[in-house]
Amino acid sequence: MELTLLGTGGPEGLPVPDCPCAVCALATGEGARGATSVLVDGVVLLDLVPGAALAAARAGQTLGGLRLVLLSHPHDGPPVEIPPGLPAPARVPDGQRLSVLTGHRVRAVATDALGTGYEVESPQGLRVLYLPPGCAPAGLADNGDHAAGADAVPYDMVLLDVVGRPDALARLRAVGAVAGTTDVVAVHLGHDAPPGPELARRLAALGARAVPDGTTLVVGDYQNVPDLPRRTLVLGGARSGKSAEAERRLAAFPDVLYVATGGTRDGDAEWAERVTAHRARRPAGWRTIETCDLLPLLADPAGAPLLVDCLSLWLTHAMDAAGAWDDETWHRTGAAAVQADIDALRAAWRATRRTVVAVSNEVGSGVVPATSAGRRFRDILGHLNATLAEESEHVLLTVSGLPIPLR
Numbered sequence: 089m090e091l092t093l094l095g096t097g098g099p100e101g102l103p104v105p106d107c108p109c110a111v112c113a114l115a116t117g118e119g120a121r122g123a124t125s126v127l128v129d130g131v132v133l134l135d136l137v138p139g140a141a142l143a144a145a146r147a148g149q150t151l152g153g154l155r156l157v158l159l160s161h162p163h164d165g166p167p168v169e170i171p172p173g174l175p176a177p178a179r180v181p182d183g184q185r186l187s188v189l190t191g192h193r194v195r196a197v198a199t200d201a202l203g204t205g206y207e208v209e210s211p212q213g214l215r216v217l218y219l220p221p222g223c224a225p226a227g228l229a230d231n232g233d234h235a236a237g238a239d240a241v242p243y244d245m246v247l248l249d250v251v252g253r254p255d256a257l258a259r260l261r262a263v264g265a266v267a268g269t270t271d272v273v274a275v276h277l278g279h280d281a282p283p284g285p286e287l288a289r290r291l292a293a294l295g296a297r298a299v300p301d302g303t304t305l306v307v308g309d310y311q312n313v314p315d316l317p318r319r320t321l322v323l324g325g326a327r328s329g330k331s332a333e334a335e336r337r338l339a340a341f342p343d344v345l346y347v348a349t350g351g352t353r354d355g356d357a358e359w360a361e362r363v364t365a366h367r368a369r370r371p372a373g374w375r376t377i378e379t380c381d382l383l384p385l386l387a388d389p390a391g392a393p394l395l396v397d398c399l400s401l402w403l404t405h406a407m408d409a410a411g412a413w414d415d416e417t418w419h420r421t422g423a424a425a426v427q428a429d430i431d432a433l434r435a436a437w438r439a440t441r442r443t444v445v446a447v448s449n450e451v452g453s454g455v456v457p458a459t460s461a462g463r464r465f466r467d468i469l470g471h472l473n474a475t476l477a478e479e480s481e482h483v484l485l486t487v488s489g490l491p492i493p494l495r
Contacts, residue, residue: 089210089307094143096301097121098278114283118300124275128208131190133157134218141171147302155188160220161203179204199223214307219248221276224256240264245307250274250296251281254339262342272296294340317481320445324486331397333491334445343392346376349401380405386436399448413461438479448473
């Protein structure tokens with residue numbers, strides 16, 4: 089089964105007309121995208137958009153063999169002109185099934201917003217799921233066909249709004265509808281998506297990819313499915329966006345365990361506000377525990393993805409336990425105790441089989457601390473960061489909200 093993406097942009101395309109934003113200004117060449125429209129084997133068209141016939145011709149395709157034209161969501165603006173000879177476009181009621189003379193089968197999939205998704209199956213049994221912009225699948229556990237329970241059959245390819253609804257991908261993964269062999273392709277890309285190489289990097293972290301308009305994809309060809317990193321270290325200064333970046337990297341995965349190492353601080357209203365803001369930002373399906381005991385979590389081979397925020401507070405706890413703030417204690421026993429903790433964490437980090445993203449502070453680029461204890465913490469934290477970075481597949485530095493890949 090072949091899918092030709094006549095367009096991969098949001099409903100207004102990219103750049104959005106008359107929009108002065110930076111993303112639209114940078115949307116040139118392959119970064120320019122028409123509204124998403126997908127041609128399946130020249131037989132089924134998912135979403136008829138303006139200029140579809142011309143887009144097909146540019147991609148070396150024709151709409152002359154269409155047997156079915158399906159709409160997934162309401163289209164704003166002037167009515168779309170239907171090229172002569174095309175079947176009348178229609179939105180299909182949720183759950184309805186259609187068969188095409190070519191052997192293709194289509195099923196309408198319910199979504200949690202205004203729109204209809206479509207599952208398309210080829211005569212050879214290859215299966216594709218297409219979701220409209222801003223939508224996630226609804227009622228997956230109840231459809232009784234492919235995406236229910238432990239025996240779910242993964243789709244061969246999924247096309248969805250990964251940037252706008254990463255939780256939709258998480259839902260599909262939770263029920264087994266998306267697995268490691270599923271090719272996840274981002275569509276409906278508008279000016280809420282980052283420009284240029286940053287889009288590819290962010291999608292790869294979620295196990296997805298984007299392609300230019302006019303690309304023909306062969307369903308079942310898994311060569312381009314990104315490999316997800318097992319260990320990611322996200323570094324940055326205060327308010328650099330490091331926590332948000334770490335959360336974004338796991339937004340498309342279900343059952344994430346958020347490990348908060350900061351704990352609670354009685355009577356500190358400002359700290360409570362920070363904790364509340366962090367919790368409100370996390371997806372509803374994530375779980376949270378407050379602990380600095382990271383070793384058993386990293387050692388659990390079957391555990392859900394971990395997000396550790398943050399290692400600088402873990403180090404604070406380790407130094408507290410060792411009495412390392414006091415100069416005399418530090419030289420007598422503290423240095424060895426803290427180093428033993430770092431060595432144990434490094435070994436667990438290296439051996440873990442879980443997907444884990446950890447956040448840590450970069451504190452050595454600014455003011456030199458006025459106390460020996462402060463300078464000690466700065467030096468040890470730099471050593472800790474370097475130690476774990478050496479054992480990580482991905483290392484990022486966030487500056488002014490922008491992630492810079494270091495590895």
